[in-house]
Amino acid sequence: MPESWQDLQDNSNDIDNSEIQDEDEEVNEYKDPVEEYTEGSRQIEALGLMDIGPMGSWSVSSFKQGCGVKELREDTPLSFWQSDGPQPHHLDIHFSKRVIVSRVSIFTDYSLDESYTPSKILVLSGTGFHDLVEVMTLELDRPSGWNHAVFTEIQGNKEGLKTFLIRILVVSNHQHGKDTHLRSVKVYSPQTTHTFDTSVLGPFTSRVLLSESTIR
Incomplete structure (x- = not known):
């Protein structure tokens, strides 16, 4: 009918x-990427962690002009590293001395990057390039915000990952994309306090020196 x-x-x-x-x-x-970035950073710092990325030497497998390590290291999600070469793509963070890493946090945004957004990331660790081993895999489904590789959750590794070198290896992207975007990467370590030994120089009398005598 x-x-x-x-x-x-x-x-x-x-x-x-x-x-x-x-x-x-x-x-x-x-979700506003700047708000997500800022709020996520605050939450991580509230855990008593500090970003030790500035202590390392950063390099990438390839990059598009104007989208390299400098742009990746800027403290904003509005700039990014863009690879410019064959897959897989990688980012290396090399430290001059062994460090303890609690987590590596990677900021991505599918709504902005679409096919440039990683779908599978491997995190590798070693004393150098000759002995890198995979320590964690991140599977991402249209991610927006911070993605964390938390090493303190690995059984028998409560303190964190002890390493000289971290490689972030982008194996594949969404929609079979070739090149990739990472908008921020931070390497977090437990905060430690070091106090200067004043027995050699004598006790500080300046208020400025006293205020700087403890490093976090």
Whole structure:
């Protein structure tokens, strides 16, 4: 039996309402990358961790002009490293002395990068390039925000990962993309306090020196 005009009108309203609901959900799903970046950083620091990335020497397998290590190291999710070569792509962070790493945090944003967004990342560690071994795998599904490789959760490794070299290896991207984007990478270690031995230089009398006599 043919549908009445009223039935057709009701169906039309249902379609319109569902489309509006879908649009509302898409709007609600949007997350401001700067807010996510800032809030996530605060949450990590609240765990008593500090970024030791500045202590390391950074290098990448390839990069597009204007999207290299400098842009990756900027403290913002609005700049990024973009690879410019064959897969897999990698980022190396080499320390001159052994460090303890609690976690490596990687900021990605599928809504901005789409096919440039990593879908599988391996984290490798070693004393040098000759003995790198895989220590963790990250599988990402349209990620937005910070993704963490937490080494203190590995059984028998509560203190963290002791290493000289960390390699972040991007194995594959979403939508079979070739080159990749990483918007920020931070290497976190437990905060430690070191106090100067004043027995050699004598006790500090300057308020400025006293305030600087403890390093976090």
